[in-house]
Amino acid sequence: MDILFGRNKKEQLEPVGAQVTGKIPPWLQGTLLRNGPGMHTVGDSRYNHWFDGLALLHSFTIRDGEVYYRSKYLKSDTYNANIEANRIVVSEFGTMAYPDPCKNIFSKAFSYLSHTIPDFTDNCLINIMRCGKDFYATTETNYMRRINPQTLETLEKVDYRKYVAINLATAHPHYDAAGNVLNMGTSIVDKGRTKYVIFKIPARAPEAKRKGKSPLRHTEVFCSIPSHSLLSPSYYHSFGVTENYVVFLEQPFRLDILKMATAYMRGVSWASCMAFHREDKTHIHIIDQRTRRPVPTKFYTDAMVVFHHVNAYEEDGCIVFDVIAYKDSSLYDLFYLANLNQDFEENSRLTSVPTLQRFAVPLHVDKNAEVGSNLIKLTSTTATALKERDDHVYCQPELLFEGLELPRINYTHNGKPYRYVFAAGVQWSPIPTKILKYDVLTKSSLTWREAGCWPAEPLFVPAPDAQEEDDGVILSAIVSTDPQKLPFLLILDAKSFTELARASVAVDMHLDLHGLFIPESDWPSSNQAASEVPQDPASDSQGPHRPAGAGGLGFPWRTAQD
Numbered sequence: 001m002d003i004l005f006g007r008n009k010k011e012q013l014e015p016v017g018a019q020v021t022g023k024i025p026p027w028l029q030g031t032l033l034r035n036g037p038g039m040h041t042v043g044d045s046r047y048n049h050w051f052d053g054l055a056l057l058h059s060f061t062i063r064d065g066e067v068y069y070r071s072k073y074l075k076s077d078t079y080n081a082n083i084e085a086n087r088i089v090v091s092e093f094g095t096m097a098y099p100d101p102c103k104n105i106f107s108k109a110f111s112y113l114s115h116t117i118p119d120f121t122d123n124c125l126i127n128i129m130r131c132g133k134d135f136y137a138t139t140e141t142n143y144m145r146r147i148n149p150q151t152l153e154t155l156e157k158v159d160y161r162k163y164v165a166i167n168l169a170t171a172h173p174h175y176d177a178a179g180n181v182l183n184m185g186t187s188i189v190d191k192g193r194t195k196y197v198i199f200k201i202p203a204r205a206p207e208a209k210r211k212g213k214s215p216l217r218h219t220e221v222f223c224s225i226p227s228h229s230l231l232s233p234s235y236y237h238s239f240g241v242t243e244n245y246v247v248f249l250e251q252p253f254r255l256d257i258l259k260m261a262t263a264y265m266r267g268v269s270w271a272s273c274m275a276f277h278r279e280d281k282t283h284i285h286i287i288d289q290r291t292r293r294p295v296p297t298k299f300y301t302d303a304m305v306v307f308h309h310v311n312a313y314e315e316d317g318c319i320v321f322d323v324i325a326y327k328d329s330s331l332y333d334l335f336y337l338a339n340l341n342q343d344f345e346e347n348s349r350l351t352s353v354p355t356l357q358r359f360a361v362p363l364h365v366d367k368n369a370e371v372g373s374n375l376i377k378l379t380s381t382t383a384t385a386l387k388e389r390d391d392h393v394y395c396q397p398e399l400l401f402e403g404l405e406l407p408r409i410n411y412t413h414n415g416k417p418y419r420y421v422f423a424a425g426v427q428w429s430p431i432p433t434k435i436l437k438y439d440v441l442t443k444s445s446l447t448w449r450e451a452g453c454w455p456a457e458p459l460f461v462p463a464p465d466a467q468e469e470d471d472g473v474i475l476s477a478i479v480s481t482d483p484q485k486l487p488f489l490l491i492l493d494a495k496s497f498t499e500l501a502r503a504s505v506a507v508d509m510h511l512d513l514h515g516l517f518i519p520e521s522d523w524p525s526s527n528q529a530a531s532e533v534p535q536d537p538a539s540d541s542q543g544p545h546r547p548a549g550a551g552g553l554g555f556p557w558r559t560a561q562d
C-alpha cells in the first residue's frame with residue numbers, strides 16, 4: 001500500500017492530455033477540481049497520519065471530448081515553512097511538530113506558553129469551497145486558502161476569525177440556490193462560553209458595498225448553539241440542511257480543550273486530544289432557519305460517530321435525515337500511516353462498518369402523547385422517535401445500507417426528498433474498492449469496481465436537460481495499484497452505472513478526499529479558461545477549442561455577471 005499512501009506525489013504543473021477511451025457526453029464541459037494529501041515526508045521527517053499530508057490540488061478539465069490533467073501542491077504557509085526547513089515544522093492532526101529544536105530552556109518555555117492557544121495549520125487538504133466567484137481550499141481549522149481554480153495557484157490566506165468568532169470550521173459547507181454559503185464552526189471558550197456557530201457567507205457582497213471586497217466581510221452569524229460542555233465540545237465534520245432547518249449532531253466524539261492546551265508541551269498530537277464517550281448521548285439539534293433558533297425539544301440518540309451527512313428533508317411534519325454512522329471513532333485510527341503501510345490487511349480492519357442510517361425527528365411534539373409512544377407516523381421509514389418525560393425524545397434510526405462512505409447526491413435535491421446516494425463502497429478496510437449507487441426508495445444498489453482500482457468520492461454532474469434525479473454522470477478519479485494500468489478519470493452513466501468513458505493519464509496521482517465540478521459556463525471568463533489549456537502534444541487537433549458555453553451544468557446556482 002506504499003504506492004497509495006507512502007510516497008510523496010509528483011506535481012504535474014503543466015496540463016497533460018489524457019488518453020480517452022469511450023465517449024464523453026458532448027454536454028460535459030468543465031473542470032473537476034479536487035483536494036487531498038499528497039506529501040507525507042519532508043526531508044527526513046515523516047507525518048504520522050494520512051490526514052496530515054500536504055494538500056495536493058488536482059484537476060481534470062473536460063472540453064469537447066478531451067481531458068487535461070494537472071496538479072499542484074497548495075503553497076500554504078505550512079508547506080513553505082516545511083520546505084524551507086526541509087522538515088516538518090507545523091503541527092497537523094496526527095503529528096505535533098517543533099519549529100526550533102535547538103532553543104534554550106527559557107525560549108522553549110516561552111514557546112510552550114504561546115502554544116497553549118495554538119495557531120493552527122493552513123494546510124487546507126480536505127475540500128474546495130466555492131463562494132461566488134472565489135474558490136478556497138479548506139480544512140477544519142480557522143484558515144482557508146483562496147486558489148485559482150484554473151491554474152491551481154495558491155492565493156491569499158483567509159483567517160475565518162476576522163469575520164466570525166470561530167476556532168474550527170467544517171470543510172463541508174452547504175450552498176443555497178443563489179450560491180450563498182452556510183457553514184458551521186466551533187468557538188472555544190470565548191468570553192467564558194463554548195458554542196457551535198452557524199454562519200452565512202453571501203455569494204456576492206451587497207451591491208453598494210462591493211468595490212472588489214470579499215463577500216467574507218459580509219459573513220453573518222445565523223445562530224449559536226451552546227456546547228453541552230465548556231471544555232469538551234463535540235467534533236463534527238459536516239451537518240445537514242433541509243429547506244427550512246439545519247440538522248446538527250452534537251456527538252460524544254469530543255475534543256478535550258485542556259488536553260489540547262497542553263499537547264505541545266506534552267509532545268502529543270491533536271488527534272490524541274479527541275475521545276469517543278460511548279456512554280454518552282448524541283444530541284440532535286434542529287435549527288429553524290426562519291426564526292434562527294433551535295427547536296426547543298431535546299432530541300437525542302445513542303452514542304455514534306458521524307463524519308458525513310448525506311441529505312435531509314422535511315416530510316409530514318418531520319425532519320428526515322440520512323447519515324453515514326459508525327459505532328465508534330476507530331475510523332481515524334485506521335489512517336495512521338504505520339497501519340496503512342505495514343500489514344495493511346491486519347492493521348486496517350474496520351471495527352465498525354460505516355452504515356447509512358435514516359433518522360426521523362418530529363417537529364411538533366404532542367404534549368398529550370403518551371410517554372413511550374412513537375411520534376413518527378411516516379410510512380416511508382421505520383425510524384422511531386419515542387416520547388420521554390420533560391421534552392425529551394429518543395430517536396432510533398432505520399438501517400438502510402452497510403459499507404459505504406464519501407456520499408454524494410444530486411445537489412439540486414439537497415434539503416429535499418431524494419432517491420439516490422452515490423458513494424464509495426468499503427468492506428473490511430476504510431479504503432474504497434468500489435463505487436455505489438444506492439436507491440433509498442427501492443433499497444437496491446448498483447456497483448462499479450475493477451481489480452487494482454481505488455476509487456475516489458463519486459461526484460454527480462446532472463445533464464443539462466435532466467428530467468430525473470439520476471440523469472447525468474458520475475465522475476471519480478481512480479488510482480491504480482496495477483502496474484499495467486494508469487490512473488484515470490472514470491465517467492459513468494449515473495442511471496445505469498455503466499462506463500461511458502475513461503481518461504487515463506501518465507501521472508503520479510494521489511488518493512484524494514473531496515472536490516467539486518465547475519461547469520465551463522461558470523468560469524468568470526471562459527476565454528481565459530480556454531487559453532489555459534494547451535494543445536495536447538499527442539493529439540493532432542488544431543489546438544484547444546473554444547468552449548461552446550454549455551449553460552447551467554450542475555451547480556444549483558448561477559454566477560452569471562460575476
Ligand SMILES: CC1=C(/C=C/C(C)=C/C=C/C(C)=C/C=O)C(C)(C)CCC1
Pocket residue numbers: 051091092093120121126139140141168237270271307513
Ligand atoms: C489540524 C487540526 C484538526 C484537523 C483535522 C483534520 C485534518 C481532519 C480531517 C478529517 C477528514 C479528512 C475526514 C474525512 O472523513 C482538528 C482536529 C480539527 C483540530 C485541531 C487542529
Ligand SMILES: [Fe+2]
Pocket residue numbers: 172237307308514
Ligand atoms: Fe469529508
